[in-house]
Amino acid sequence: MKIKPNYQFTLSFLYLLIILFTFSTYAQESRDIEGQVINAETKEEVPFALVMLTSDTKGVITDMHGKFKLNSVPSKAQIKVSCTGYLEQIIEVPSHQSSSFKISLEEDLVSLDEVVVRGETKAQEIEKSGFAVASIDTKDLQMQSLEINEILDQTAGLRVRRDGGLGSSTQININGLSGNAVRIFIDGMPMESYGSSYSINSIPVSLIERIDVYKGVVPIELGNDAMGGAINVITKDITNQGLEGGSLNVAYSYGSFNTHRADVNGSFRDKSGKTVRLSAFYNYSDNDYEVWSDDIKIKDYREFLPDGSRNPDFLSVVKTGERVKRFNDAYSSYGAKIDVGVTGKKWADQLFFSINASEDYKESQHGARMLTPYGERYSRGWTVAPSVNYQKKDFLMKGFDITSNVQYAISQRATVDTTTNRYDWYGNPIPPIGGVTPLPGEGNNSTLNQDQNNNLIARLSGVYSFNDQHQIGFNYSYNQYNRSSDDPMAERERRDFNTANIVNKQITGFTYQNSLFNDKLKSSVFVKHYYNRLEQEKIEYTDNVLDTIYNVRPDDNWGYGATLSYELSPRVRLNASAEQAVRLVNTNEVFGNASREIYESADLQPEKSFNVNLGSQIKLIENSSHDLNMNTNFFFRDTYDRIRSTIIEQNDQSYTMFENIGHVVSKGVELQFDYSLHGKWNFMVQGYYLDSRFMEEFNAEGVRNIHYMAREPNMPYLTFNASAGRSFSSLFNTGDRLQVSWNFAYIHEFHFDWDVIGDQNKPIIPTQALHDINVSYTFSKKRATVSLDCKNIFDQMAFDNFGVQKPGRSIFGKLTYRIN
Amino acid sequence: MNKIKYFLLGAIASAMIACNSEDTTTPENSDKETIKADHIVARFNDSDTEVYIAPAESLEEGSLTFLNNGYHLNPVRSARVFTDDLGWVYMFDYGGGYLKKLAYKNDTYNLVRELDIAPVMGGNPHVRPWKINEQTILIHNINTADIEDEGNGITKKGTMYVTRVQIPEVVISEIMETWDVPVTDWDLTEKAYAYRVDAPTVMNDKIYYGVGRRDIENNSSENLTGIHTIVLDYPTLENPKYIRSELGNGNTNGYRGLNMAEINGYVYQANAVTNDTDHTVLVRLKDGKYDNDWVFDISAAYGQPISTNKWYHVGNGIIYMSVEFGVDSDQWGLLRLDINSKTVEKLDVPNGDMFAYQTAKVRDGKFYMAITPTDRSITPKVYIIDIASSEVSEGLLLDEGNIRIEGIF
Secondary structure (H helix, E strand, O other), X not given: OOOOOOHHHXXXXXXXXHHHHHHHHHOOOOOOEEEEEEEOOOOOEOOOOEEEEOOOOOEEEXXXXXXXXXXXXXXXXXXXXXXXXXXXXXXXXXOXXXXXXXXXXXXXXXXXXXXXXXXXXXXXXXXXXXXXXXEEEOHHHOOOOOOHHHHHHOOOOEEEEEOOOOOOOEEEEEOOEOHHHEEXXXXXXXXXXXXXXXXXXXXXXXXXXXXXXXXXXXXXXXXXXXXXXXXXXXXXXXXXXXXXXXXXXXXXXXXXXXXXXXXXXXXXXXXXOEEEEEEEEEEEEOOOXXXXXXXXXXXXXXXXXXXXXXXXXXXXXXXXXXXXXXXXXOEEEEEEEEEEEEEXXXXXXXXXXXXXXXXXXXXXXXXXXXXXXXXXXXXXXXXXXXXXXXXXXXXXXXXXXXXXXXXXEEEEEXXXXXXXXXXXXXXXXXXXXXXXXXXXXXOOOOEOOEEEEEEEEEEEEXXXXXXXXXXXXXXXXXXXXXXXXXXXXXXXXXXXXXXXXXXXXEEEEEEEEEEEOOOOEXXXXXXXXXXXXXXXXXXXXXXXXXXXXXXXXXXXXXXXXXXEXXXXXXXXXXXXXXXXXXXXXXXXHHHOEHHHOXXXXXXXXXXXXXXXXXXXXXXXXXXXXXXXXXXXXXXXXXEEEEEEEEEEEXXXXXXXXXXXXXXXXXXXXXXXXXXXXXXXXXXEEEEEEEEEEEOOOEOOOOOEXXXXXXXXXXXXXXXXXXXEEEEEEOOOOOOOEEEEEEEEEEEOOEEOOOOOEOOEOXXXXXXXXXXXXXXXXXXXXXXXXXXXXXXXXXXXXEEEEOOEEEOOOEEXXXXXXXXX | OHHHHHHXXXXXXXXXXXXXXXXXXXXXXXXXXXXXXXEEEEXXXXXXXXXXXXXXXXXXXOEOOOEOOOEEOOXXXXXXXXXXXXXXXXXXXXXXXXXXXXXEEOOEEEEEEXXXXXHHHOOOOOOEEEEEEOOEEEEEEEEEEEEEEOOOEEEEEEEEEEEEEEOOOOEEEEEOOOEXXXXXXXXXXXXXXXXXXXXXXXXXXXXXXXXXXXXXXXXXXXXXXXXXXEEEEOOOXXXXXXXXXXXXXXXXXOOOOOOEEEEOOEEEEEOEOOOOOOOOEEEEEEOOXXXXXXXXXXXXXXXXXXXXXXXXXXXXXXXXXXXXXXXXXXXXXXXXXXXXXXXEEEOOOOOXXXXXXXXXXXXXXXXXXXXXXXXXXXXXXXXXXXXXXXXXXXXXEOOOOOEEEEEEO
């Protein structure tokens, strides 16, 4: 293990950042007037006060010592000084500047109260924890016809890469890490434990309170090997929905490609605290959107011409880039969750028994690229997952809060591909070709593969608060996962492989947190232990006799980290976090899987990464009419033993094999501005740049890598997002609300392969500029909302992955109705 | 505040640029002319899917790099390349199932035609191509499936497919009637089956295919006996026969290259031995049959264990053979064989890994082959051998590092 984080670099990066921050506050031109803003009563310096000319819109913000410089100030000008918590002051500029030019501000107790009353949302609170986290409050997004993936995609530093329309597989990229390095949780429970028929998109948006996106450094409560970050979807707390009574929420949306999405959720609670909650969803789409990339090849299937001679164009490509409709891509999923339990008991603040059941059906239009269309291949899966959740504050002693969840999920997935038919891009079966028997199966091999999964996950976490300032916490998660596969269609020697895959994963974390100086300084340190035991049973020939081979590989790894958050002023908060994190290996990667043509890689090491994040949240302007916030995040990742799949030859057959490619260093920056005007206009602009380089100079054989220091391929590295929205209140009726918003996404082109080799016909995911528009109207009693979403309005060719086109222009309407 | 303004301006500007950058090029290639050139094909980072082709101005001098140079053949699984005398470049996309034709001019490659071969190969895109002559590329394969055979347990059923493609037009001109490889005594005895055909050679009205065999239980060719060929009538692709010789042991399909050739009225064939006891031999065929009276024991003549998967007839019964000095040693070199005198001589080129190397070039009495020496202190380059004198000289310099030359085309 060669973990040698470059601390020197980290330090210099930090130093640079500090310089940058200090510099930006001093960086105004040094002419004309200088001064200092102080508290009229205490004579304390007032940092981050806004100082501006009344005749101009230019302004500066005072530094940490309350000092400021204003340039090009005309004589007899007036300057306005404002700061949250203080009364605004307008004064005349003194005719002769003196170094002791001081402006005293009086505290504004009334407006201070206002601030306190307004408080902060949980999402804002999360963002102050020191972690590099974006917390998305979904309240405003609920009326839109958006999937969670689309909401996530609008978050700085995060890219959701999809393979097509509704139900297609997605890959989440956080600051340049993806795949198994990024984990998704629902209320702290790992998403994969819900089975493959329940995706993040299955959760109705109306059921979601907020989504926390942890970039890089992940708190111990999320007990998994989330090296690249984590997404935690927080569903609404039942106990917050009124003391007694019921509520019902119904939403339905319909749109392009015959897409239906419906969800209903309701809850009821009686006086004694007995609570029932039910939620159900149904999604369906034909996904018959048009595709027209160069991968769409139209061939001539006429073997003979009408005169009986051979057709010279038989099977040749006669057209490329033809606009065709996808025809074997339908998707449906439905499911329900019931929670029954009690709240507010002496022995439990919450005790819930839940059961989650879901089923899905997904047709498969093509393989990894849109090269050959499939007309019949599909898969089907179901999951049943009962669970128990328990929460108690002051458990056994005051200040000790515990939470525990146990879930057991049984799931099954079957892939069906047995046809001997072949299809063209128009969805027509290709006429049989004389004398040639097609092999069954449209994919590489015919299959009736069935995976049977059992997954037990148990979690216990506790927090003990010594007082308001100091807390210790622990989290333990236990996960036992068992997969067995069988494919009656596979060749015998393949079928005999891989009778069981068993994973035992136990992750333990301890943390100490404190909050000092009136919550201005928050810090935490944590340590995590990862235990990962992989087990595989497969049948192999040894000395020409069939025998079951047991492979076992236990792994132990440690991770640790710290976070720091400092509130310089009510307007400025700085965050820093660092973690040594681990991404564990899985059974297929280590032991191989013949039915998926994966070759074993017994020495595969877990991926390890040292992550540093430095961020700030600054309210640049905050007054009755303007609100401008800036969020920045700088990150640095030093990753060793990056895992990558490769293709190898063994006995003249090719297999996928996982290997550690070594050292990758990533640096990046995110920047986001949010501006609101009179609470009616909202503007957002954000940018993201990632510089991820391959830092392994020599390969395992000692040969020089000519792509040393090249940009990591297949990774979006430059993106922009912008949005603008306008809301109108009481437009037709008192209390109604109309919202119009526009969202723009720019993704700069990136290479699928290493960009330094070759220069023609390189596979590139092209630059994209996509525009979406949303209009929504909430009726005056706030019960019903109708909305209209138009996505990709200019019908651009959109790609997230090489050669797989996403839908063009599409329109969805949605109706939401709420009864309390 | 200025910073924000610039940021916004920048975002708007880039949005506008992005809106204008919509792809307006048509998929139709305007440049359909081609000129004859020497092309070098290289595989990057030992990845079969990252295969690049670039022209070489001269094989004798200068240097060629694939850093920011070369056309990405971008196959689904791996790329097989051929060229013809008119200057067309043919690429078979193994895994994608397409035979593609490229035009080359002014350092630029243009795709001019694509033929989807999989539908006539049982729907299988994992099939093999071979250019027979200036008019023909053959596509061939054996698809196998398990069958329950009473008395013999589970056996393999092999089905052979051959399609003849006419070049330079790239038009299907003949499709072999699907043929089930017959169950033979030698396959039953060894619980083996024919899983691959390649390296076809046409002589008179017959085509000879080298055969790869594997045992059912271990999926391995190790220690199987005999040398095998499948013979068809040509060009009708009819009347298939599966034949065997006892003159040596090992597969005859070669690997991505020439392992059979017609020399003076016979088709010569070598075997790929799987251990250091078996001998690498040359045997020969005529009129669809093995000539059991002739064998050239190369291992005995050389005096050390060797194995091969590729060789080149450079004229007058002289063969340059890529050999591995000991099975799985990864140390390959070149031997000069004379089939007339049955003599062997080692050529003075450095050892390298030639396992997957596709092809060398014979021109004007000289033999050109790119070698990446095992000794990394030697720069990979084109080695030029004077066929008359066996004298070796050094030519075009190639990239150092994790890039491997697949051949000169």
